[in-house]
Each structure stands twice: as C-alpha cells, then as structure tokens.
Amino acid sequence: MNEGIEVVLAAALLLALAVTIFVAVVTFNALVGARQQVDKAWANIGVALRQRHDELPNLVDAVRGQMGFERATLQRVTDARAAFSPDAPVATQASVSAATSRAVRGLFAVVERYPELHSDENVMALQTEIERLETVIADRRELYNDVVYRFNTRIAQFPGAFVASVLGWQPRPFFEASPSDLPVPATALGSG
Numbered sequence: 001m002n003e004g005i006e007v008v009l010a011a012a013l014l015l016a017l018a019v020t021i022f023v024a025v026v027t028f029n030a031l032v033g034a035r036q037q038v039d040k041a042w043a044n045i046g047v048a049l050r051q052r053h054d055e056l057p058n059l060v061d062a063v064r065g066q067m068g069f070e071r072a073t074l075q076r077v078t079d080a081r082a083a084f085s086p087d088a089p090v091a092t093q094a095s096v097s098a099a100t101s102r103a104v105r106g107l108f109a110v111v112e113r114y115p116e117l118h119s120d121e122n123v124m125a126l127q128t129e130i131e132r133l134e135t136v137i138a139d140r141r142e143l144y145n146d147v148v149y150r151f152n153t154r155i156a157q158f159p160g161a162f163v164a165s166v167l168g169w170q171p172r173p174f175f176e177a178s179p180s181d182l183p184v185p186a187t188a189l190g191s192g
Helices: 002-067 071-083 090-112 121-156 160-167
Strands: none
Touching: 002 071, 002 090, 002 121, 002 160, 071 090, 090 121, 121 160
16 A cells, blocks of 8 residues: 555646656746747847948938038937947947937938928938838837847746746847937927
C-alpha cells in the first residue's frame, strides 16, 4: 500500500513539474515574441526618422535662397535635424522627433506665406514627402506604443513577471514627447 502512494505522489510530482516547465516555456516564448515585436516596431520608427532626417536638408536648401530673412525658422529645422541620433534612448528620440515636427510645421507655415515657394514644384514635392513621413512616423509611433503596452503588460502579469524577473527584462519606454515638447507654436496667418 505504501508503494502505491509513493507511485501516485511521484506521478503527481512529475506531472506538476511537467506542467510548470510547459507553462515556463510557453510564457518565455510569448515574451520573446512580444519583445521582438517591440524591437521591430522601434526599428520601423527608426527608418522613418532617418528618412525624414535625410529629406530635411533638401527642403532647407530648396527654400533657403528665397527665405533669406526667415533665418530663425530655417535654424530651428537645422538644429532639430542636428539633434537626431539613432542611438539615443527612446525618450530622447521622442523629444527630438517632437521638436523636429514642430520646426517642420513652422517651416511649412512660412512656405505658405511665400507664393514663389508655394508654386515651386521641387519645394512642394519635398513638402509632400516630409508630410508623408510625418504621417508614417505618427502611425509607427502608435504601433510601437501599442506593442510596448502589450509587452509591458505581459511582463507585469503572472507568470510573465516571474520569467521576466529571472531574465532581467524591464518594461520598455513608450515613444512619447515630454510635456514641454507638446505645444504647437502659434503661426500668424493673415492677409498677405
């Protein structure tokens, strides 16, 4: 009779161990998948930020000659572009991206006040491309924040929290602008 109890206990322990290992493996694989989605989403943002970074000098060069006295606007775009660093932390890149977007919006507002620029096909093509990239960046930022939310939730819940703590995985930061980056500068639109 003792032998029967020992066999049942051993089988129960083996079953419990097998279930624990199964849950750990499934959880690990789910977390790895979620982490890879975060990395992929971030890489996609990086591509769009790089494309915008590469297009800005073309736009600045195209308008510089005709906007000579709008140096402050051009300088803001140039400074924002110079602050771009693909190796910077997410929070820094988010802040730089917000500043760049504001500078670009300011430049577009100024271009609207110059009929000769507004009718220049090259300037309009560059403006359209940068506007497209701004939309792409916004869409990719939204996707990135969504997958970060899912990853962070998974590593905060059991059993993901246990597996993540064993692996030393921390929550990923969202791509968000700091509060000081959010206001949009006022532009003077009037009769001209």
